[in-house]
Each structure stands twice: as C-alpha cells, then as structure tokens.
Amino acid sequence: MTHTPAPSTPSTPAALAGVRVIEMGQLIAGPFCGKTLGEFGAEVIKIEAPGAGDPLRNWRLLKNGTSVWWQVQSRNKRSVALDLRQPEGQALARQLVAEADVLVENFRPGTLEGWGMSPAELHALNPGLIILRISGYGQTGPYRDLPGFGVIGEAMGGLRHLTAEPGRVPVRVGVSIGDTLAALHGAIGVLAALYHRRAHGGPGQVIDVALHEAVFNVMESLLPEYSAFGAVREAAGSALPGIAPSNAYPCQDGWVLVAGNGDSIFKRLMTAIGRNDLGSAPDLADNAGRVARVAEIDAAIGAWTAQRSVQAVTEALSAARVPAGKVYTAKDIAEDPHYRARDMILQQPTRDGYTVEVPGIVPKLSVTPGTVRSSAPHVGDDTDAVLGEMGLSDAQIATLRSKAIIQ
Missing domain, CATH: 3.40.50.10540 (Crotonobetainyl-coa:carnitine coa-transferase; domain 1)
Known part of the structure; x- marks a missing residue:
C-alpha cells in the first residue's frame, strides 16, 4: 500500500x-x-x-x-x-x-x-x-x-x-x-x-x-516525607497539599483551576478578588502561613468565583497575572x-x-x-x-x- x-x-x-x-x-x-x-x-x-x-x-x-x-x-x-x-x-x-x-x-x-x-x-x-x-x-x-x-x-x-x-x-x-x-x-x-x-x-x-x-x-516528595516524618500523604481531591492556594473552584457554569501559591501571585490574586485584608496579612506572606489558613483562603476564592462565569474569572485573573484556567473537554481542546x-x-x-x-x-x-x-x-x-x-x-x-x- x-x-x-x-x-x-x-x-x-x-x-x-x-x-x-x-x-x-x-x-x-x-x-x-x-x-x-x-x-x-x-x-x-x-x-x-x-x-x-x-x-x-x-x-x-x-x-x-x-x-x-x-x-x-x-x-x-x-x-x-x-x-x-x-x-x-x-x-x-x-x-x-x-x-x-x-x-x-x-x-x-x-x-x-x-x-x-x-x-x-x-x-x-x-x-x-x-x-x-x-x-x-x-x-x-x-x-x-x-x-x-x-x-x-x-x-x-x-x-x-x-x-x-x-x-x-x-x-x-x-x-x-x-x-x-x-x-x-x-x-x-x-x-x-x-x-x-x-x-x-x-x-x-x-x-x-x-x-x-x-x-x-x-511521586515527588511522597517517600522522603514518610522517611523523614512518618507522614503518609493522603488524597486531597483537587487541592495540592502543602501548597496554597492551589485548587479547583466553582463558577456559575463550571469549574476553574487557580494556582495562586507564589508569594507575589497570592497578593495579586487577593487584590483581584477584593480581599486585600488577606493579601496584606503578615502571616500569609509565605506558603507556610497560607497552608495554615488554607480553608479560609479557599473559601474566599470560592465565594468570589461562585458569583461569576468561568470566562469572567479567567479573564480577570489573567489581567491580574494569576495562573488560572478552565477544565478543558475534548471539544474545548478542538476549538482552542x-x-x-x-x-x-x-x-x-x-x-x-x-x-x-x-x-x-x-x-x-x-x-x-x-x-x-x-x-x-x-x-x-x-x-x-x-x-x-x-x-x-x-x-x-x-x-x-x-x-x-x-x-
């Protein structure tokens, strides 16, 4: 042939x-x-x-x-x-x-x-x-x-x-x-x-x-963490344990992934969602502090995204130079x-x-x-x-x- x-x-x-x-x-x-x-x-x-x-x-x-x-x-x-x-x-x-x-x-x-x-x-x-x-x-x-x-x-x-x-x-x-x-x-x-x-x-x-x-x-730090601390890493859904904030958040028409875990990125993210109180908090200036308050931070981001469409969220966060993106289907990939x-x-x-x-x-x-x-x-x-x-x-x-x- x-x-x-x-x-x-x-x-x-x-x-x-x-x-x-x-x-x-x-x-x-x-x-x-x-x-x-x-x-x-x-x-x-x-x-x-x-x-x-x-x-x-x-x-x-x-x-x-x-x-x-x-x-x-x-x-x-x-x-x-x-x-x-x-x-x-x-x-x-x-x-x-x-x-x-x-x-x-x-x-x-x-x-x-x-x-x-x-x-x-x-x-x-x-x-x-x-x-x-x-x-x-x-x-x-x-x-x-x-x-x-x-x-x-x-x-x-x-x-x-x-x-x-x-x-x-x-x-x-x-x-x-x-x-x-x-x-x-x-x-x-x-x-x-x-x-x-x-x-x-x-x-x-x-x-x-x-x-x-x-x-x-x-598997990244899976074994070293067990060896050094006896820590068995467990399932965490869409979050990235020990890194904050990095999660999936609900929007009016779907879900969006937001990775705001860099120190300067976190500040820009908080400004974009109208939470400068969190962005300027001294204990949230580094990752360790943010991990300690991750539930509060995730709740703040989720409350903001839930009032908006996926497109509105991604456009706003792109303008703020915060990594964010929709969850793509095959159709989304084909049309991108x-x-x-x-x-x-x-x-x-x-x-x-x-x-x-x-x-x-x-x-x-x-x-x-x-x-x-x-x-x-x-x-x-x-x-x-x-x-x-x-x-x-x-x-x-x-x-x-x-x-x-x-x-």
Whole structure:
C-alpha cells in the first residue's frame, strides 16, 4: 500500500534518522515508546500477530472497523504480520532483530526467552542491540512473574491512593497514565543507550522498565516525607497539599483551576478578588502561613468565583497575572486557537479513506522537529516489502504465507 504523505517534511535529517526499531509489544506501553521514537525519525517495524493484529486496533471507538486511537499510536510504523509462536516466525524475527538498533517489547518476563530470543541470544547475533523491556514489575524481583497492567502499576506506585476526594474511593486517571509513563521512561532509556553506544563506543544493553517504578518515579516528595516524618500523604481531591492556594473552584457554569501559591501571585490574586485584608496579612506572606489558613483562603476564592462565569474569572485573573484556567473537554481542546497555533492538532489522513484530527508531536525541536511521515498501517501492510528487503524471494514469501507464518 502507498503510504500517506506526511503533513510536512523537514529540510534537515530527522533526529533519529537511520535508527531501526523493532516493536514487538502490543496495546499501550511498548507501542507508545515506538510511536515516540518514530515521530523523531526512527524506522519502526511493528511485528503483529496475523489475523486481528494488535488488540489496540479494536479498543474504544471504531471508525470503518478500526480504532481511531490506533491512528495515533501506530503512525510512522510499518506492520509485519508474523506468527511468533512458530519456529519459522521466530527465526524471521531474529533475522530482523539482527539488523536493528533497538528492540522494544512489553510482554510478561520470560516470553522472549521462550521464543529463543533472550538478551544473551540476541546480543550474540547483534552485540550493539538495545533491548527495551517494559513489564508490570520488572525482569527481576519476587513479583516479576505476576501479571501487571498500567492500572496496577498506578496503584503500586502510590498514585491511585492520592487520586480521590478525602475519604472516598480512589479513582483512576482517565487515561492509561501508568503505561504512558513507562513508555516515556523507556524512550529516555533508549536515547541514553543510543548516545552511549555512539559517543562512547559502548555495547548494546538491556533497559528494564517496570510500570510501577515509572509511576513511583514521579511521586515527588511522597517517600522522603514518610522517611523523614512518618507522614503518609493522603488524597486531597483537587487541592495540592502543602501548597496554597492551589485548587479547583466553582463558577456559575463550571469549574476553574487557580494556582495562586507564589508569594507575589497570592497578593495579586487577593487584590483581584477584593480581599486585600488577606493579601496584606503578615502571616500569609509565605506558603507556610497560607497552608495554615488554607480553608479560609479557599473559601474566599470560592465565594468570589461562585458569583461569576468561568470566562469572567479567567479573564480577570489573567489581567491580574494569576495562573488560572478552565477544565478543558475534548471539544474545548478542538476549538482552542492556541492548540492549533502550536500545531498540536493535526489533520491526519488514514488508510481507510478518511481524515481525522490527532494530537501533534511533543517535544518541539527547533532543528529536527518530529513529523508524521506515514499513516497507521493495516495488519501486515509491509510484510512483503520488509521480507523482501531481508533478501527473501517472492517464492519464499509465498511459502511462508501458505503456512500461515506471515500475513
């Protein structure tokens, strides 16, 4: 199939041009890492099971039989449909990996080993190979063999305990944040390993990312506060414990987030809401004093916002140079001019004949920006081309297809 042209093509080589990635994961964590590397120029070859392929193709809302999520997660990738349960499929995968720079996988520990593709075996074929392994609990430790999804990682990492109103059931963040955090940590590891190999002549290596550890790594002062004071941080709803004022406040037509926790910002906020008595109070001049009276401060802000619309509140606080913002829905994002001005909403053609709006690329590099070079593939779109590049003849490819080893 002809690849859909990218919305734009940079004049300089992509940052990861020349890097070949074999993606053997599915669903979210491994593929999100592959997506990130692909956006900055890596060639990403995704190995999928023949038939339905990656289950993400059928998750959430489908258009023309395929998830629109898939259109984002798998752009810039080539799909090779290969049955890794069969020895011949495993042999083909080893051939692909032998010529790659990076292997990304997010199977349960031991799966690669069962296919004859342990790190030792793969490094014997390709000493410079960088192997990213994302799993629930990591490749070692007493929990390594337990099944683990992102939501379990969020719980074990300490996040889920905090995501609730006080005294109520912990709720999940509305996206698969545990998987995505693991993917981003994995991408950082891949880039560090690539740099080490290129700049210092280092060998290939294994990057071991556990879902719960990626979550735990962003939990800020959670553990040090327990270690130093025995303090167990508890759920605080929309507030930021120990930082004041920073909360969500009711308006006539919705909610607004206000972050007035800088010393000078707090004074401007109090002036804007007509509470100079609080703004000039000596004991509220610093954060520690404001935390001691946070309920009073929140009540004052809430009383002011409750009499106004979200737009009136955000306009007034913007004029006062106080960080504040509405709680955006998908509709708000799609209609916001700032998102479009920064190319964070892209028109992406699909191979199913329609165009869909998708998130742009983050981070933004000034010389080697990320791009969308091709749309998300159908299962096995690139099988014949990739196998042909490996040196297989048309007859050999036809034989593999007749055995259902490839699609």
